[in-house]
Amino acid sequence: MTTRPTPILEARRATKSFGPVEVLHGVDFALRPGEVHALIGENGAGKSTLMKCLSGYQPLSGGDILLNGEPVRFADSEAAERAGVVLIHQEFNLAEQLSAEANIFLGREIRRGLFLDRKGMRAKAGALLQELATPIGTRLPVGKLSVSQKQMVEIAKALARNARVLIMDEPTAVLTTREAEVLFNQIDRLKAAGVAILYTSHKLDEIARVADEVTVLRDGAFVANGPADEMSPDRMAALMVGRELKDLYPEKAGETGGDVVLSVRDFAVPGHVEAASFDLKRGEILGFAGLVGAGRTELMEGIMGLRLASGTVRRNGAAVRIRDAAEATRHGLAYLTEDRKGRGLLLNYGLRENLTLLGLDRFSGIFVDEKAEEAALDAAIRRFDIRAASKTMKVGNLSGGNQQKLLLAKTMLVEPEIVILDEPTRGIDIGTKQQIYAFIHELAREGRAVIVISSEMSEVIGLCDRVIVMRSGRLAGEISGAEITEEAIVRRAMGLETTGAAMGREAGHGG
């Protein structure tokens, strides 16, 4: 092993408190140029907080930050950026009305004289996004992009800042494995260029792929640190959670002969989905796989009446028209959005208000019964293991993963017959994932029907009884039971194979 370069960025006995709650308890940690350092831990362990402190977004409550061995106090993110330290936020940090290009160069505009060099910036932005294999129109308002595309813009924005220290907070949470791979290539490139990279993710297999060194946090305290090649995903998981984690996915129920509770025929969402037909049986877990932009989200939003759509939907055989989310709820459908921040939660309200927003009628006669709400909140916190500094804090201040758990709790509060989960474990730690998978199974066994949209191949494979693969707005095939393999899914997702898609068509005629 060659002598390692001296650390460029260090944290010494770093502590951080929000009011009375201390969330970082004296963390030591060093980041070296040309290395990728993975920071892992449970939801709420303090990863994002540590990263924000390192990059000047929040001041430390105690301890020091050293840059090239010199103690520094970054006044704000700008100061940190001047020192070459750049953070990619876990939560989106883009101005929705502005174009991708404008966002990428925001505050760092390239000028020619008094004016902007818009050609130049468009070209550069285009190139950056090209490298990230995300060829979107650079003029398109970011608000119109899908979450995954937004994430790529976010990454491009950071790359454009050419940093010496690049901190990435769960960059792959909203990316599919293929997109993630694109990112990893960029990381390798930067590494070669001597950039120090701090990286966090709950997808432990990725850690093995990119990281040179791993530091584990638990409840805001340093737990372990070591070279990545000495850490197996299982070991990391164990260190994070503090207990052995075995068989992440529960036993599959096997062939479910339940009757059809939802059947969709010739469903179309203008601009996103065409001629989609499928059935959902009681007690089954149906997976939807596909590449980003395959239109899975749009299909489900169409079914939920959240998007303009056409086609027939049957509930237990009876044709129903669903014009908005309220009607969907009445028909026993519930949808967990993939866009936690934009469509899921009211970030400047508390946990209670958010939890009950969807099922509020259950808590209100003339008045809202706040006691009942509180009770529901306590129940949810226990059931979904939501870790909040306090029950009254703004949801926006919850850790990403805990926001996701709260969103799940909110969706389940209406006790739906049919649960549609779009990226349900996005940003959730491995331990909780296990709980959620168990929970989903529970739902199925109770006789509910579950649809899981996931860009995590392993999740689809490990969890689902049946998988429908979508490809640019069409059902590209269906596989079930033992046939569900990564290879089978990818081949269909990429259009190399279409067997099984037949079902969709026949059904199309039938419907």
Next chain:
Amino acid sequence: MAVEAKGQPVERRFAVDLHVLGPLVALIALVVLGVSLNEQFLSAGNVTNVLARSSFIGIIAVGATFVITIGGLDLSVGSMSAFLAGITIIVLNWLTPNLGVNWGTIIVGMIVCLLLGLAAGWLNGVLITKGRIEAFIVTLGTLGIFRSLVVWLANGGALSLDFNLREVYRPVYYGGIAGVAWPIIVFALVAIAGEMVMRRTAYGRHCAAIGSNEQVARYSAIHVDRVRLATYMLQGMLVGVATIMYVPRLGSASSTTGLLWELEAIAAVIIGGTMLKGGFGRVWGTVIGVVILSLIDNILNLTDLVSPYLNGAIQGVIIILAVVLQRGRKGA
């Protein structure tokens, strides 16, 4: 979030306190000022005057609190009130010969006024929700429409209520129970009801949700447009209530009726701590805001500190000061 979080503990709690107490502090400061300037200030008579006066704007401002909370705006309330008053007077004068000079007639008039208010609010709401037009534009338009309809109905002059009928109607503004004038009672009831609705009902929750993030509201199975429409109708109805209290005061409606009430109402709402951008509303704050505004006029009249030319300036300064007391709120 992160930046808000900067050094939060102390600062936040502090800010919150001020932000909650801000309007109250301002109010108390004004009262102290008033007392020090004129011993008549706290006399039953004066207090009644001030509160009774503020009741019109007050009742309307309660509605405005909801409109602003859902992220909307209603500039038409002032001229809507003039329009309602005009029609109500016409209807009453027309009914008198048939139904005679009695409460029956007046009740009918009141009902007409309320229904018309609902209708006017419905018009605003439909244009905004179905027509997808910025609330600012819609209500600016209806402001002009209502106002000039009154002028037209009154031939440029004033519409006056039948003299005898007015004698019957007068107590609704000038009368009261246990020494408390009716307008004050009604204002209080509306305010309390408003606060309850805002804080404790699903509807109030939905208003806040829509104002704070419309998408989230939609995805949470809230009928965004329906709630919005309802809110503008609520506003319209409250304008109706205010008008019912207003007509007996001077028994007339003219081009000057309800002039700039919209501005006062919005100002009161914001002084009260509701955010103009929507997402958070506070009815009790609005009530204080309204009282603050009419106290300013009152104090200026009770004293001759300054040339009346400068009244406007003093008002401006006090309004700003009143809000300075709730610093920390995000300016825009």
Next chain:
Amino acid sequence: MAVEAKGQPVERRFAVDLHVLGPLVALIALVVLGVSLNEQFLSAGNVTNVLARSSFIGIIAVGATFVITIGGLDLSVGSMSAFLAGITIIVLNWLTPNLGVNWGTIIVGMIVCLLLGLAAGWLNGVLITKGRIEAFIVTLGTLGIFRSLVVWLANGGALSLDFNLREVYRPVYYGGIAGVAWPIIVFALVAIAGEMVMRRTAYGRHCAAIGSNEQVARYSAIHVDRVRLATYMLQGMLVGVATIMYVPRLGSASSTTGLLWELEAIAAVIIGGTMLKGGFGRVWGTVIGVVILSLIDNILNLTDLVSPYLNGAIQGVIIILAVVLQRGRKGA
């Protein structure tokens, strides 16, 4: 990528088109109406009149576009203009005896007017950024302050410019080059400059970013407060420019000078397609909005279709219709 190309663009382009052309369509409709009502409508004289008189609101509205884009609001522009006009007139009248009746004097007056405008804008800006007070409240306050300062300076009457000096100054409004009146030229220049700044400079982009998401702007190392302050100062300076063009037209300032200009300016901005909630601004749209507004008045003078009492109603209807033409925009 596949999906990007699919269908979705079509739908979007459609929406965008209406939204982009909306104001234009409305404008054209109005012009057609005007022509059909009176053949003089397109006469050089009338066109000059309409454009020249829209120049005041126009120049101010360009500033308002920036203010609204950063998510702010300035209600004080109208009375600020009255105030500037008043001071400028006082200064000019005071200078005349010393500097004599000549352009030198007038130039000095103009400079004073501009500097004062900057100062007034700075006052608004500081109160909003440093004082962290809602822009609505601050500018509502300064509205009252400026207005009553004029009244006070004029002792309730009007401040009038020395008649001889007025004769020298007149051409600034009534003169022009190549048949194009000065106010039109200045308005055009300001509008073009504004559009350039909004579209092509970092400052313009930062305005949009701040209005769209202040947090993001701050994270992107934009000096939010500085940009905001600059924007309110820009608004103030443009009010100054407008006032420079205005003084020679009426040669006096009084309590009615610039009355309700703020409302007209904001209406023009929104008719033009800028979002009241901030984050997106369009100067050329504002220009069209301004012209639409002053066309309405002009057209109402072209015929005696309706009782003058109903002018307000017609205006309201047309304003709403003008915006209906850009449906699909989010109402609030």
Next chain:
Amino acid sequence: QDSNAKATIGVSIPSATHGWTGGINFHAQQAIDSLKKQYPNLNFVLATAGDPGKQVSDIEDMMATRNIDALVILPFESDPLTGPVKRVADAGKFVTVVDRGLSQPGIQDLYVAGDNTAFGKVAGEYFKKKLPDGGKIVVLRGLPTTIDNERVDAFKKAIDGSKIDIEGIEFGNWNRDKAFEVMQDFLSKYPKIDAVWASDDDMALGVIEAIKQAGREKEMWVLGGAGMKQMIKRVENGDTMVPADVTYPPSMIATAIRLTADHFVTDAPMVGRFIIDSVLVTKDNAKEHYYPDSPF
């Protein structure tokens, strides 16, 4: 006499923002309608403005698009309108100015003048007569404008030397509601008030309501102004609170329009200055000042 002379007469007046201007609007339209019937060849253009700027625009539009032969204008304010009206006169149009004069002499052909100074003077003298051995009064003035200044100054001058002292003076904006509130505050501020100069009948109505509410009708009387029919009626009925009124007849606009029309349809020279005097209306002469069909 050539009653079929063709001519277009432009009429520019303030819009009906309060009682008196409302009267102006009403009488202007009345006059125009009757003249149209009388002389089919006469054409009228009526424009109302909410501020001087708009009024200038109206005149510009009349010149540019309605090619008027004569202009009848009630200037919103004297100074701002002087220049523009002068341009109309210079263009050879017949100009009639109503109520308030322009800042430069000799622009108009015909001047139908209301007399604001007289309005204040008459009121002041009435106070002197009614309160021979002095008394405490409060004054509500209109909107801060030149007219209002002229009236108030004249009033003060008139009561000068008497033992009448003005306790309080506030703006009532020629608005009933505002006047009502101001008076309420005056009543709680001053234990003793002998009389109120409301300076306008709209405001007088508000003031009277406030006094009624305070139950101090016996203590004081109110003098309004402008001759609103309700008030004239009260005077006629000998209402103790409204012993008199001072006219400032909005019908002056009708006179002006008629005279201007005559300039085209008769050959009598229509030039010079007609002063519509402000007269005191008391129980005796109330009848001849009562116009039942006027809305004002």
